[in-house]
Amino acid sequence: MELTVIGVGEVGAALLRQLDRMQGHLPDLIGESLVVRHGVVRHPDRERDCPAPTHGYTTNAEAAALDPAVDLVVEVAGGRGWAPLLERVVGRGVPVVTANKELVAWDGPQLRRAARAAGTDVWMEASVGGAIPVLRTLELSWPGYAFGYVAGVLNGTVNFVLDQMAAGQSLAHAVAAAQAAGLAEADPEADVSGRDTQRKLAVLMQLAFGVAVRPDDIPTRGIGAVHPDQVQAWARRGYRVKLLAQAWRGADGVAAVVGPAVVPAAHPLGQLSGAENAVLLSGPDTGEALLMGMGAGGGPTASAVLADIVAAARVRRGRSGLSWCRPIQDNVPWVDRPLGVVWAAESPPRRGRVSPRAMDGWRRITPQAAEPLWWWDGGALSG
């Protein structure tokens, strides 16, 4: 199967490396190999830390995406401008995989309609929550739009910045530290303003509620006006400030909002840091579920792109889109390695000596539906 990959930056290069590493498994997974034929970039002569496409790099996106020899197009370049070209690609019956939340939030419904009309699919797992399989869970495991409520912490840069502010840093210093750590973009405006989270919430609403909303219509407040004193005051009381995305669906419509909120430090959403993201789903039939994991970074995002490519390839071969197809290896040796247990206590009791007292300090790591999430209205702290 031949691929065109539009964008070979942070995510695209990680994808090419991961594809190279898993070539040996592909015949089992999809019955054929995956070959990257064209890489579309702005600077074709730039050196890249990944295996090169068989036909090299080009700036001619149209020729590469519409090459009749190409069976699937991956778009990991970013920006809404790719929508018309991708619509032409799916119009020819060729599936598209994208990590581009801006494009999916704005143009996803139209692109998916065009794909369906031509008998193909648009795959977009990586557009929300990086390596967390949240869209696939919504699509495959919890279908029927049975959700009443979706909440998420969806921006790793903001997590990092708020952690720095809890340690007393100003917003500007915290953003500079995020950039130095390679987390924030050169222009972190979309993160700080909440616009990145707003787009991701619009995508979640498409999948959870089956509705298309204009991302701009979601009332959004970023963290630009949050003061470190406030973050620290909440921390002293046992709370952490998070940029929270929330959406509801009721009998008469939907509601959504993005903004700073405080959550109990013991709440799973309160324990996220750095690139960790989480999505909480709740519905009358399903109860609550929480999905957590790495929400950003080239590797985690590329892993979700790769999962979509494999699923699309399986569909093309007439197999199920579900990946119940992992090769099972016999006779795997056991190794002596302690398995991670999530201890919330300061010092976990030693193995074999778990006294009742040692259980003090355990915190629930499941969502506590009865415990309210606190919403910051932008006002000053009282007391």
Ligand SMILES: NC(=O)c1ccc[n+]([C@@H]2O[C@H](COP(=O)([O-])OP(=O)(O)OC[C@H]3O[C@@H](n4cnc5c(N)ncnc54)[C@H](OP(=O)(O)O)[C@@H]3O)[C@@H](O)[C@H]2O)c1
């Ligand atoms: N990085 C993450 O953690 C992450 C997480 C989730 C989703 N995403 C999404 O994944 C996508 C890619 O992100 P990234 O971090 O990999 O971006 P990036 O590092 O900036 O890479 C962008 C790539 O696209 C190419 N490109 C951009 N505009 C182009 C144009 N007009 N024509 C041809 N090539 C063009 C660039 O070419 P040159 O290399 O020649 O400049 C580069 O290879 C975005 O939609 C982003 O929102 C990223």
